[in-house]
Amino acid sequence: MTSLDLISQIKARIATLTDPELATSDLTLTSCDREPIHIANVIQPHGVLIAFAEDNRVILQVSDNSEAFLGHTPEDILGKPLLMLLSHEQIESVLSCANADFEQVSILRLTLTIGWTSQCFECLVHRSDSVIVLEMERSIQHPEMNAFDFYKCVKAPINQLQGSHSIAQLSRQAVMAIYEITKFDRVMIYRFDEDGSGHVIAEATSEGTEPFLGLHFPATDIPKQAMELYRLNSLRIIPDALAKPVVLKPSLNPITGKPLDMSLSGLRGVSPLHTEYLENMGVRSSMSISILRDQQLWGLIACHHHVPKNLAYEARTNCEFLGQVLSLQVGSKVDAEDLNYKMKLQTVHNRFVNTVAICRTLGDGLKQNPTDLMELTGSSGVVFCESTKIESFGDTPPHSTIEGLLKWVDQTIGEDAIYSTSTLVTDYPEFLPYKNVASGLIALRISRAQQIYLLWFRPEVIQTINWAGEPTKSTGIDTGKGQRIAPRKSFDLWKEAVQLKSLPWKACEIEAALELRSSIIGVVLQKSDELALLNTELERSNIELDSFAYVASHDLKEPLRGIFNYSTFLLEDYGTQLGEDGNHKINTLMRLTQRMEDLINSLLHYSQINRTELNFQPVDIGVLLENVLDMFAVSQPGDIDFQIPRPLPIVYCDQSQI
Incomplete structure (x- = not known):
């Protein structure tokens, strides 16, 4: 088959495909996490997208605004070789970028002759399924700064970030640096909590812009699939949230028969839900820079502007670079804090185990230094259970309640060795009268056969959380066919008093409890070995005694x-x-x-x-x-x-x- 035959087949396949239609009206309140935002089939209008086959370099899909950017309509270039738009050297540069890193996006600058004029484009290149995606934006010259000025803007903040002593100081310096570079009305750092919600820990705003510092946002504001896209793409810019999206032609990839996966696309269209969300917030333009720790999304640098705003590519790359430096510094600071705390717990662990090792029984070891046992998990009370024997130290529930709790723990953890919760009263309502001492629990099973347990308790900590709008308020619109999901309309301060919860247990505290179990089992095994040696020695002594007795009785x-x-x-x-x-x-x-x-x-x-x-x-x-x-x-x-x-x-x- 010749390349011309293949091109003819692709053209025929393209002719059978239809343009995409957005079906967001069918999204329900329970399906927000299933909105397929990675296959939007539309792009933002400030750039043009071309998808082509790597082997024969034939154009398979193109955005409907190709004529405005490239001087050719989609019908003119679909099924045609990429050479129709780019020179051989430019195509080789694009392919080189695509081959540089199969999982990431590469950048490239191309100059094309459109009509009688030369135009410079900033390009992003990545692979998607079996095609190569080329995204092109016209170069924007920053009105006030050149490349050297951008370097100066970044150099000083990097030095400041490296000298920061805490996450709070680090975050404040980062938002100020990006605020100075971008001039967005609001630049804030949004840190995610374990439950997917987040709160603003640093912010810089222009005069008259409503501050969000200290406010919490519910997990529903950023669906799971959106968080995954933030993890994959370190920078995302929306110059105009209300701009009309541009469809891809055709809607399906002629090779795969599926919509183009736009997970790594910088021009990917904006979800109608997100557009409405920004509009409700009074935001017309936004930019997000991901903050990663251990390749997981730790937070976002979110930039908002009240009117449409695009950034020169140099400004974007500098902000992205600052975000990467911030990610490294955040990881370093958090790891250092965790390491210091883990070292403290290890010291306590060693001291306690050494005490237990020289005591006759585990219970005796606990009595020697119960403070270490509580400090090991940051608890306020601990209970030791061995069969029907119960001993408590610190602030704990009455002994009469422990037997019922242990039965519930046994049913809850099954074959596992440990169970932890910061909402014990919610999980086990019988403990409501004891919330002041037992709203949090770590239950450690040391021996199931001998019914040996350690129970650590934490008291209730009542907190007041400032939310940007009521987090549990319904966000649906009645369409006559049920409720259609809609973003929150209010971001006014809404206070929530959180009760019946303790401070959450840290992962290293749970690990410390498990390590203690291993050490206790090790001590028991050591004592068993010592007993075996004593029995061997006793047997030898008995043999010698028999020999001596024989001599005495005979000689x-x-x-x-x-x-x-x-x-x-x-x-x-x-x-x-x-x-x-x-x-x-x-x-x-x-x-x-x-x-x-x-x-x-x-x-x-x-x-x-x-x-x-x-x-x-x-x-x-x-x-x-x-x-x-x-x-x-x-x-x-x-x-x-x-x-x-x-x-x-x-x-x-x-x-x-x-």
Whole structure:
């Protein structure tokens, strides 16, 4: 197939496609997040858009204002080679830009001869699906500043941003710098909260412009898909929100059969909802610069003007550059603040774990330093639960309420180890009476089998939030077919008192709780290892004791038997010659040797304690005491006077143990 045949096929395909129609009237109050703003099929009228195939460089789609910018109608150039508009060198430059970064937008300046005049265009080049998109705007010369002046405008603010010590100072310096460059009526920094809402943390305004500093805006003001486009595009400008949009021809890409994805397009048309939103705010022109942290949208630099306003490309790029510097500085400041706090928590964690490690039980470790345990998560109270045992420190709910809370936590977290909330009273209404101490909760399960938990609590913090208009007020218009979504019409100050909430838990505080669980489990395992070593050592000692007992019972008994036998022979052969005193001493010697043998037998039996059963039998304590007194009479004769005032009982016991 020749290139001419392919061009003919593309022309035939284009002829079958229709122009787009905006269907915003069907958007309902619940479908704002589904508005397909990335495939608007329209552009703003201050530029022209061309989409062409990379392989044969044939023009596939073009905006309907091509004649005003390029001197050719869409019908003239659709299906034609791009060479009809650009030179070979210019086309190669465009392709080079498209190949530079497949995920980003590249910039280019082209000079074209339109009719008999040369015109300079600022161009953006990016890929979309299987085509290359070329967007062109006529160059604007700033009436007051040249390129060197712009450099001077940026150099000083960058130095100031680098020297800022806080997010607040950083934001103030950034809005002042962009205000001086752009001369917009309002320049503000809008920081997003975790729930998608945001608030204005810095602002610079012209005289007579209503200030928004300190106001909060609900998450519904910027739908999710719009936030994603802000993340992808670092700068977005709308010179005139009320300007009539320009459609693309044809409405569908001839190759894909789908609308052109304009996510990376700088000229992308303005959503009718956003146009109405700006009009309600009294804004005719706007510019937004994204502030990213870790590739996620942290905030926006929003610029507003009451009348139509376009900016020279040098001014835009300088503002975009400042936004990128601001993003780096914000990331650095936030990371530094997080790191300092994490280091503090780590110090507390180490100190607490060291205390627990030297204590007999976890409960004992908690009692040693409960302040560290609370400081670990920034809580005001903590409860330790082990089976039915409950111990509390700081400000906590009554013990009688904890069992019910634990049952609810178990059902809520399932197999997870942790649960956190700053709206405990809303989630678990039974705790409403205890909101002053328990509006926030981190529940940490250490052992499910042994029912060991740690519960951290935070009190209620009542806040007053200043909203730009009532955030929950309906924004629908009745069309007879249901409500059509419409932007808010009022941005007047509206105060909301937020109750039944604690301060939110930081991610690093939740991580600290999980790390504590790991450390506690590690300590338990360490103690288990130590116990195993002790058992091994005890087993070795028992073996040595058995060996010693055997030696004692065998080797020591033999001399004793000899002494006893020879004493017996002595009495039998020479008893009449020894006299009464001699016979008494020989008899005492025999009793002592017998007692010594009994002690050796007891030692052998004692070495087998816990490995043999106790031998219970009647034992005469009086006889036992006489044996002991005999030993004292020999070792210390006459030094001790023993008196037994009454007969001693017979007890039932193991004689070797006494």
